[in-house]
Amino acid sequence: MKQKENILIIGAGLCGSLLALRLAQRGYNVNVYESRPDLRTTDISAGRSINLALSDRGFKALRLANVEDKAREICIPMKGRLMHDTKGNTFASNYSGRDNEYINSISRGDLNGMLLTEADTYDNLTIHFNSECETVDLDTNTVHFKNRNTNEAFNVTADVIFGTDGAGSELRKSYFLQRKFLFSFSQNFLTHGYKELEIPAAKDGSHQISKDYLHIWPRGEYMLIALPNLDGSFTVTLFLSHEEGTYNFKYLDTEDKIKAFFQAQFPDALALIPNIAEEFANNPTGALGTIKCSPWYYKGNTLILGDAAHAVVPFYGQGMNASFEDVAVLDSIIDKHEDDWETIFKTYQSVRKADADAIGELAEENYYEMRDHVANPMFKTKRLLEMQLEKHFPEHYFSKYSMVTFNENIGYHEAMTKGRAQDKAILNMIADNEISITADMTYEQLEKALQKVQEKTNDIIDDDNVAKTMHH
Amino acid sequence: MKQKENILIIGAGLCGSLLALRLAQRGYNVNVYESRPDLRTTDISAGRSINLALSDRGFKALRLANVEDKAREICIPMKGRLMHDTKGNTFASNYSGRDNEYINSISRGDLNGMLLTEADTYDNLTIHFNSECETVDLDTNTVHFKNRNTNEAFNVTADVIFGTDGAGSELRKSYFLQRKFLFSFSQNFLTHGYKELEIPAAKDGSHQISKDYLHIWPRGEYMLIALPNLDGSFTVTLFLSHEEGTYNFKYLDTEDKIKAFFQAQFPDALALIPNIAEEFANNPTGALGTIKCSPWYYKGNTLILGDAAHAVVPFYGQGMNASFEDVAVLDSIIDKHEDDWETIFKTYQSVRKADADAIGELAEENYYEMRDHVANPMFKTKRLLEMQLEKHFPEHYFSKYSMVTFNENIGYHEAMTKGRAQDKAILNMIADNEISITADMTYEQLEKALQKVQEKTNDIIDDDNVAKTMHH
Structure with a gap:
């Protein structure tokens, strides 16, 4: 009979929540530590994109944890791209020639909340919020935390530690800085960044433009996209160079410049974004980075998954799907080598690394395809x-x-x-x-x-x- | 008339010495800080390979600084590869079908010493030894040093700072850690490492095997090479997996195992390495890593060159040549934009980055060609x-x-x-x-x-x- 190891997971985001759920279903004793407060009861802006594209790889992993149906309930199908030209004309381009193939807009917060609520039903799974990981001592398998409310430091030792703490992973930083092994690592930033804006719902709560598409305003050097939300709004994202070219984030520093730029390039979108100047000023300009590294594990003690191991740029809509798929792939390997964590981690990396590298490359190169689509x-x-x-x-x-x-x-x-x-x-x-x-x-x-x-x-x-x- | 800016160079290795020389020749006031003692008067093992292959790109840069002839005096031409099979049979393979194309074995210490001695002839060039860079404050253009003899800390501010401080560059670390800009960075380690051994000179001071070749014992999963030195000895390098495969550095932990391995795979070499067990135990096992990053500069204030910007693995014999070529490329751009350092650095990076990336890739892939050559x-x-x-x-x-x-x-x-x-x-x-x-x-x-x-x-x-x- 398998041992009920104590498992510690750093980060209760999308990947961490699903991993925790699946390991709890397998009977492990799971403790998850999340730096932020509970997103179901606190209005937090995680500084990350508000909605995401969920597709078949993601669904496969959700199915494994019996939460596919619950996810589908909060999805908005987008059967294709709707391109907008500078005159406001649109034309549609389906994602596939097969009718049943489409992607789905889903709220990061709603999906994460659903997973946390599901996790709450397991007695052997506990989520500790406001617990920020500061560093991981690889020698003693101990995580050093700080309670964000009280500022108190505390340590937790576990049999196995998973880092699902995102692109800025502290567990990955511990690999990098503690130099217990040769750690190959890369962070690659695009010259472009992004800023999120909003098309609000119509007064009657309906969507002001078709919710059945992912909207794209492709302009070669820059690009605007919009994904629908359940509340009738759209989350709009502008992808634009930080400093290069005629128009860039540095240049767009006044309301006049912003509006003139949008009027010339995205007039139909501008008409639907009432608070554009305010949002431009208040919403952060995000960086677009790809992270690759190896190894992902240290002995049979620790493993990083999801963005912590392989953050990707958003242009293939696969970041979340790849992270969920990580959980499914890991799960299939646990099936074969249950409790032999070093073998599990080694096998997982050897099976998964080429795929993680590939989605990183695909996502970077798809940017050019998306923004040049019309040209x-x-x-x-x-x-x-x-x-x-x-x-x-x-x-x-x-x-x-x-x-x-x-x-x-x-x-x-x-x-x-x-x-x-x-x-x-x-x-x-x-x-x-x-x-x-x-x-x-x-x-x-x-x-x-x-x-x-x-x-x-x-x-x-x-x-x-x-x-x-x-x-x- | 050009201003005589104060230029600070971190590192008086091969790249830093040549850069210093060239900038002094241009009339700048140059101060070079080197963490180690003067290698001309102290016997130091820098923990780096003892001899290197110098070829045409390197010579071109040395010519620019009028030191090509002095370098050629200490070169040993290697007109081709001499392959050794497991029975000790050899066959030669020239580097080119053109007679005048060959590479040269040169001692790192001799070449570096020659450059330092040449540098000493310039009144506007000063080299400060035993001065270890701890960090660079990018805001104030100040380098924090520690004197290695006295342990005293001291700071130096300069108009322009060059980091030629090698693969472990402190200036590059300051870019990474201070986060003043989006810094793309990668370090990629091979699964293989290396260890240096020695074939001593014959009693009469002659070379025991032909000095006209780079000797290679290619064996697929591992490889031995040897380059001649002026004193009749050869520096031998074993490239072998750290932990993988039947034979690896971890496995070879006794004299018996080492000798059995060499007897089976490199019998003719074993016969010429009398102190193999001792050398195996005392010489460090080196890591083989490739470093890429971007940007290399911060404003018109700082620039990294050579290994600090793009360390490569040794399999194309181009590490030093690429670093010297950096100096030549930079020099040609200074010609056009003298004293406008921000433009110089920007232009340099845009001209040089693709080439630096390419030699990194070429060097990694040449490993497979070298070790599989026979198979x-x-x-x-x-x-x-x-x-x-x-x-x-x-x-x-x-x-x-x-x-x-x-x-x-x-x-x-x-x-x-x-x-x-x-x-x-x-x-x-x-x-x-x-x-x-x-x-x-x-x-x-x-x-x-x-x-x-x-x-x-x-x-x-x-x-x-x-x-x-x-x-x-």
Whole structure:
């Protein structure tokens, strides 16, 4: 019979809450320490994005903890992107040629609250709020906390410690600073940052623009997006350079400049954001960073998961999904090696690292695709073909986006490798005039195109594999 | 007329000494602070490799400071690699098909000493030894030092501060910790480490094995190399996994195990290393890490160069050469923007960053090529073709290695991009039986092969460029 180890989790955010829930379901004695107060009873702005895109990888992990239905209840399906041009014209672009594939807008706070409430039903799971991790002593497996209300310091020792304490993880910092082992680490910031704004609900509580889409105002050097909330509002995010180019956050320092910029670039959005100057001044400008590191674990004692191990930029809508998937992958490995934590952690890292690296890269590169979507005719032509292939060959064609977002049984790394080769194949077929793509291709034309794409994709993968013998 | 700013340089290693020399030649008032004692009068083991490979990029920078000839006097030319198999058989493999292309073994201490002695001839250049940088206050442009002899702390403020303080740079740490700007940073460690051993000179002071080669004992999972020294000895380096595989540094903890390992894998080397057990126990096991970061500068106040900005693993023999090239690139930009340090630093980073990243990648991937050299017949076949192409078309064909090592007018990034495409072209031609490569190809056969390689290389580069529109 398995031992009931004492498990300590640092951070009760999305990843930590789901991990705690799952470990409690397995019968472990779980204590979670969260630096902030209980978000269900306190109005806290965590300084992080208010709503997020939940998709199939996330649902798979929620299902494992029996909370998928509860999550679906608070989701708003977004079946595609709605592009806005500078004149306010819009056109829709579905996420997939298959009807049942869409992403969902969900409130970070609502989802986290649901997970915490679920966690409360387990006697062997306790959540301690206002408990800020200061450092972790790796030699003694002891976490040093400070109570945020009383400022009192206290220490907790546990059998196993998980760090789900986000991009600024204190457990990861302890790895970095205590130098008990060679710790590979990278933090990479984009030149762009972000700022959140709000389109409020209409007076009758309805959404002022369609809630069935993720709205995008792509402008090459910058981009505005909006995701719907259940209360009729939209959370709007401006992605803009910190300091470079004609328009940047540094430059936009007066109400006049802000409004002139929005009037020229996003006039339809400006008309719906009444408090833009105020929000611009008060809401922080966030940094966009990717974090990668290795190893994630120290002996069988500690492990970091989620953003703590692999924070990503938001452009693939996969940050939360990747963190939830971490829990599912870890869980499947616990199945095989229950209680042998060092083997569990080693296996987890060897299985998961390439996928975590891949979603970090995919998210960075998707920024260019999102913001250039309108400007680049090649993208549109490619998309036109892919949507038809997915529609007519739903079992045989999956775009890179579909593999990443809707195919939870394909790892991120495989999705990236295959998806990149596919993109390269199609784009070069377009560039070399090897294919004629229209909106109304016949089944025979599409069948031929599919075969050509598949052949070329396989050639590209084969050629890359031969070249890879040069550098492993 | 230019101002004679006060310039402070942290670190009088190879990069700092050359930089100091060059800036003094330009008339600046230069003070260099070095944590260690003067290596010309003190026997210090810096814990770093004793000899290095100097090649064309390094010479170009040394020429700029009028010290190329003095460096050449202390060089030992290595015209190729000499491979040793497990039976002690050897075979040679030149670095290039052109006769005048070779690399040089040089003692780190001798070269550094030469640069310091040269620096001493300038009245406007002062070197302060035993002065350890503790931190740099970025707000006030002040460096906090500790005198290593007296333990006294002292501060120095300067107009411009350069950090040439190596892979563990304190200036870089100040960027990281003081968070005045978004600092992208990565440190990546290989699973392998290294240990230095020695083949002493013969009794008559001569070299026991040929000094005209870089000796390599490639064994796939591990590798031994040896570079000649002027005193007749060789510095031998074992590259081996820290903890993984059958043989690793952790496992080799007794004299018996070490000798059995060497007897099986490197018998001819073992016979020449009399103090192997002692050296194994006393010499530290080094880590192999790559460092990348950005930005390298803060305003017009501070700049990091050399290993401080981009430490690389030693497998391309380019660490020192890249650091020296930094000085040459910076110098050419000072020419254009003299005294406008912020513009100089910004321009320098924009020109140099892609090249620094590239040599970091090239060095990591060359490890696999070096240690697998014997095992993989594709490498040998490729090399066989390339050597003949270089020999017969010296103006028209350059292998990746040649571009990186002998073509100081091609940037590392261009060399990497073109070299990888070329490798991919040749390897795929071999894999697909599109070419028949023998040791005695006719001029006509080689001409045809060259044309084919060039066409295929260009196709690969074009296809990659089309695909790159997807992710910038």
